[in-house]
Amino acid sequence: MSKSVFASVFASVFASVFASKVASKVASEGRGSTCAGGSEYVAGDNLPCAKFPSCSRREVATASTLARKRPIVAVAASNAAEGIPMEQSVKQGTSSDDALQIAHLAVKQLSHIATLPEVTLGIIELVENPNSSARDLNALIGRDPALSARILKVVNSAFYGLPRQIGSIDRAIALLGLNAVKNIAIAASLAKLFRGGALSDRFDAKELWSHSIAVATAAKLLAKEARMSSQDEAFLAGLMHDIGIMVELQTDRAKLAQAFADMQFDADGQPTIDFRTAERAVFGADHCHFGEALCEQWKFPRSLALACGHHHDPMHAPAESRQIPWLVFIADRLATESEGFRTDLAARGIPREALDALGIGPEALDSVRSQLAAALDEASATLAA
Ligand SMILES: [Fe+2]
Ligand SMILES: [Fe+2]
Numbered sequence: 001m002s003k004s005v006f007a008s009v010f011a012s013v014f015a016s017v018f019a020s021k022v023a024s025k026v027a028s029e030g031r032g033s034t035c036a037g038g039s040e041y042v043a044g045d046n047l048p049c050a051k052f053p054s055c056s057r058r059e060v061a062t063a064s065t066l067a068r069k070r071p072i073v074a075v076a077a078s079n080a081a082e083g084i085p086m087e088q089s090v091k092q093g094t095s096s097d098d099a100l101q102i103a104h105l106a107v108k109q110l111s112h113i114a115t116l117p118e119v120t121l122g123i124i125e126l127v128e129n130p131n132s133s134a135r136d137l138n139a140l141i142g143r144d145p146a147l148s149a150r151i152l153k154v155v156n157s158a159f160y161g162l163p164r165q166i167g168s169i170d171r172a173i174a175l176l177g178l179n180a181v182k183n184i185a186i187a188a189s190l191a192k193l194f195r196g197g198a199l200s201d202r203f204d205a206k207e208l209w210s211h212s213i214a215v216a217t218a219a220k221l222l223a224k225e226a227r228m229s230s231q232d233e234a235f236l237a238g239l240m241h242d243i244g245i246m247v248e249l250q251t252d253r254a255k256l257a258q259a260f261a262d263m264q265f266d267a268d269g270q271p272t273i274d275f276r277t278a279e280r281a282v283f284g285a286d287h288c289h290f291g292e293a294l295c296e297q298w299k300f301p302r303s304l305a306l307a308c309g310h311h312h313d314p315m316h317a318p319a320e321s322r323q324i325p326w327l328v329f330i331a332d333r334l335a336t337e338s339e340g341f342r343t344d345l346a347a348r349g350i351p352r353e354a355l356d357a358l359g360i361g362p363e364a365l366d367s368v369r370s371q372l373a374a375a376l377d378e379a380s381a382t383l384a385a
Contacts, residue, residue, distance in 0.1 A: 099285035103293035150188035211341035218331035225364035237307035244287030275344040326357040
């Protein structure tokens with residue numbers, strides 16, 4: 001037997017023995033369905049496993065991963081039969097640690113294909129360094145006249161509502177601070193990454209960019225309603241939240257096309273399969289993992305990495321860092337009430353828990369709804385690719 005044949009036979013025997021061992025352990029302890037199905041969460045998203053402390057999510061997930069040769073529809077049907085809502089069933093896929101590792105590897109490989117401009121990465125590094133000054137930032141941005149112009153366009157838009165036109169980067173830094181200018185620089189650089197054309201009749205990178213601007217706009221309006229100080233960070237979190245899909249596109253177009261092809265929709269265009277389940281079946285990770293990994297690669301603040309990583313399941317983010325993920329969770333739903341990319345939204349309700357996390361009531365949602373269209377026109381014009 002050749003070495004490679006031996007290796008593949010060994011791998012498949014090991015996988016099936018390990019999978020059945022773990023699966024029987026899961027079955028004997030009754031964890032598989034209890035974890036996902038036993039909570040009172042109202043909106044049908046993922047549930048914390050903390051309620052069942054003995055549950056080893058890693059073991060359950062690994063067994064599921066190794067055994068994942070079943071078609072997505074079969075997985076969904078079997079989960080439905082077990083009373084597991086669609087979005088909850090995602091957590092039965094690859095464990096988060098494994099999936100994040102897959103995502104990190106993918107992101108490292110594609111750094112030469114698509115990344116933020118050098119100057120933007122330099123801006124992030126510089127602002128994170130406590131020894132940097134406004135003068136350093138001004139000098140760095142000044143090296144890229146096109147970026148400088150885009151930053152000034154954002155600064156002078158209705159987004160900031162400044163009383164006078166700002167004509168220079170150093171004035172913008174003085175008025176808004178280093179951190180806000182860094183966030184604007186990132187926002188002004190992102191459009192270039194949402195390229196790649198139409199993948200199929202189910203996905204177009206341009207449509208995702210429009211959706212990202214809509215979610216960013218709703219997130220910013222929500223942050224204002226919630227009286228949060230970092231509205232530009234909320235905007236950026238919205239802009240970034242689904243960027244993991246672009247990582248998938250650039251990692252392997254055929255696999256992403258497969259994930260979209262695996263999706264099924266009802267007559268209203270509502271997905272009847274969780275997109276993350278479809279992504280995990282082909283990539284071993286979903287766009288939340290890829291987005292989080294990209295943020296870490298770019299050395300973004302942790303809050304942004306968590307917004308990407310947990311915009312579908314904010315309750316799984318660390319307790320002290322759930323505000324931005326909840327903000328994006330709500331903004332994603334508000335932004336798609338009329339149109340826009342919503343293949344990844346199997347459940348579209350906004351639970352009370354989400355409003356409580358931001359300290360707002362339902363009237364705040366209505367206020368955002370009433371302002372969204374006009375604010376979106378402005379943001380789209382400012383960030384046009
Ligand atoms: Fe998403
Ligand atoms: Fe989204």
